[in-house]
Amino acid sequence: MTRLGALAAACGVGLTSAVLVAGGLQTSTRYSSNSDFQSFCASCHGTSGKGDGVLARSLSKRPADLTQLKKKNDGVYPADAVFKVIDAGHESADMPAWTQVFAKSQESAGTGAAKERIRSLVDYLETIQQKP
Numbered sequence: 001m002t003r004l005g006a007l008a009a010a011c012g013v014g015l016t017s018a019v020l021v022a023g024g025l026q027t028s029t030r031y032s033s034n035s036d037f038q039s040f041c042a043s044c045h046g047t048s049g050k051g052d053g054v055l056a057r058s059l060s061k062r063p064a065d066l067t068q069l070k071k072k073n074d075g076v077y078p079a080d081a082v083f084k085v086i087d088a089g090h091e092s093a094d095m096p097a098w099t100q101v102f103a104k105s106q107e108s109a110g111t112g113a114a115k116e117r118i119r120s121l122v123d124y125l126e127t128i129q130q131k132p
């Protein structure tokens with residue numbers, strides 16, 4: 001890689017994380033992650049996130065119990081992995097890729113806003129983790 005190329009790449013990385021940090025700070029005011037969860041996630045994952053939503057039984061794969069993410073990861077909440085799953089969806093399962101869904105909604109039009117909205121969901125899920 002040329003020096004200029006390396007510099008551009010480094011800047012790109014810096015920018016992305018700056019955007020993510022900014023998103024994290026704004027989330028609590030811009031998006032209501034609790035009502036987002038109830039609107040978009042509870043049908044499968046259940047109102048309390050335990051994987052017992054009304055659609056759960058009709059799916060080929062059981063929706064995950066979202067209160068166990070921290071416990072399953074040795075007591076550390078895996079925020080980045082959670083973000084990725086919500087962002088991209090689950091290949092094998094019936095869960096949609098939420099960035100595409102949110103990017104089409106008026107409240108969070110565009111990929112940047114959609115990812116910010118997902119950040120606030122990731123933060124919300126952290127608050128419902130069962131104590132290890």
Ligand code: HEC
Nearest residue numbers: 040041044061062063064082085086090093094095098121
């Ligand atoms: C149509 C049903 C459905 C909806 C709606 C849905 N999910 Fe899921 N989700 C699933 C299923 C099924 C799995 C399990 C996939 C697997 O194990 O392969 C899953 C897995 C996950 C996981 C990974 C859990 C783990 O143990 O790694 C996370 C995080 C998650 N969902 C978050 C959400 C959030 C946040 C929303 C709302 C924005 C949502 N889901 C909406 C069906 C759904």
